[in-house]
Amino acid sequence: MTKTRPDTTPDAGETLDPDDWDALRAQGHRMLDDMFDYIAGVRERPVWRPIPADVRARFREELPRARGDLDEIYREFSDYIAPYAPGNIHPGFMGWVNGGGTAVGMLAEMLAAGLNANLGGRDHIPVEVERQIVLWMRQLFGFPDTASGIFVTGTSMANLMGILVARSARLGPSVRERGLPDRGGGLTAYTSVVTHGCVAQAMDLAGFGTDALRRIPVDRRHRIGIDALRAQVRADRAAGLAPFLVIGSAGTVDVGAIDDLAALHALCRAESLWLHVDGAYGALGVLSPEIAPRLAGLESADSIAFDFHKWGQVPYDAGFLLVRDGEQHRRTFAAPAAYLRRETRGLAAGSPWPCDYGPDMSRGFRALKTWFTLKAYGTEKLGEMIARTCALARYLETKIAAEPKLELLAPVQLNIVCFRYRANDADRVNAEIVASLHESGLAAPSTTTLDGRLAIRAAIVNHRTGMRDIDALVTAVLEFGARETEARVSGS
Secondary structure: OOOOOOOOOOOOOOOOOOOHHHHHHHHHHHHHHEEEEHHHHHHHHOOOOOOOOOHHHHHHOOOOOOOHHHHHHHHHHHHHHHHHHHOOOOOOEEEOOOOOOOHHHHHHHHHHHHHOOOOOOOOHHHHHHHHHHHHHHHHHHOOOOOOOOEOOOHHHHHHHHHHHHHHHHOOHHHHHHHHOOHHHHEEEEEOOOOOHHHHHHHHOOOOOOHHHHHEOOOOOOOEOHHHHHHHHHHHHHOOOOOOOOOOOEOOOOOOOOOOOOOHHHHHHHHHOOOOEEEEEOOOHHHHHHOOOHHHHHHHHHOEEEEOOOOOOOOOOOEEEEEEEEHHHHHHHOOOOOHHHOOOOOOOOOOOHHHHHHOOOOOOOHHHHHHHHHHHHHHHHHHHHHHHHHHHHHHHHHHHHHHOOOOOEOHHHHHHHHEEOOOOOHHHHHHHHHHHHHHHHHOEEEEEEEEEEEEEEEOOOOOOOOHHHHHHHHHHHHHHHHHHHHHHHHOOO
16 A cells, blocks of 8 residues: 655645745846836936934844734835945945946846855856856966956955965975974965055964065155065075065056056066966956057966956955966865765766865855846956046046145045145045045045055946046045145134
């Protein structure tokens, strides 16, 4: 007699699926339409709004215990979250190197969430999409077919992973079991004094400590000094230390400087050093025929870290690490385990998996929004957009040169312009100008310090930014500068 198995199919209400799919569909369509309107009407809103105390207090509520109403939850999003976003989709946002995103990327993110794919591994098409991006990046940067790549959160993580690959290449696979020799075995790394702070943090996290990172002076164009670097490497060798890594910059965070990558490559080959390039946003300059020649030597790097969510305009987050020696990359991170058994058939096939090239087993489908962006716009259009942001920086440079009240503080090399309002107490005045700009909602630059002087820093990354936004920034800086200096004179 055949036994009848009990029906364990969940009844309606026992799963997290909706009871009424049509109602959810209508709500989803409304949300999508609202977000299209939100992006399309971005110029109608301030760049940024201060968060009122009562709004901030709403996000101190207790953990929800009972089910909530989706309409009410969405109303809270619309009233208390969307209006107080950081503003980087706005054309007036020039504070930090943040991409503006696109509606296409937003749709791709929605599709990825629907699939809910874990790209740690196994044999499914989302992994093949990521592998296609790896293939495209090999082609873009002139890397060999054996090169590897992987999506990560951003360049901070990619820089850390690049340092770990360099560490493994120098010390061999035993470093994964035995750890670093006492005091890091005397291993030393080199970068410029203007490199992003995440590089020092990566040296810390990799176990070397920040003291093992030599910060080399820069030339007048804010590029690492090649002669100073060579002298430091040789001095460290003479002192019994073991140089192993140089981290070059393709677009520094303060002024957008690009190191002489060809010269760095020649030095690294002569000294048997690993060359890693922090190309957080500048590496994608290879998409522009105008900018690509300035990145000569990038194709010879041992590893490159960069973000698609900056100049690539992919929604956050979408960082990437590209490694010339794919096998060395794999040996650095692969961690076989019984529950990660690989097969030749079925869902457990398709090895090696992405988790063999990084520390994450649980990984979102970041590749899809990047794949959509590259296919929807193509490299030519993206390259034109990148070149246009640099042209806008040069336009801002001419506006500054034409205005006696303003002064340029660093050469404009890519898309970043550092300048300030002339005043007796210039550091304080310019800090106040930037704060006032933010609160006004007119524009959102940031500040940095160059040669001991506080600068207004305009990073033009957003594809929506145009000449009128540059004009508005200059006008507002002059207005707030005059207001601040007049108030200072009057003593108010």
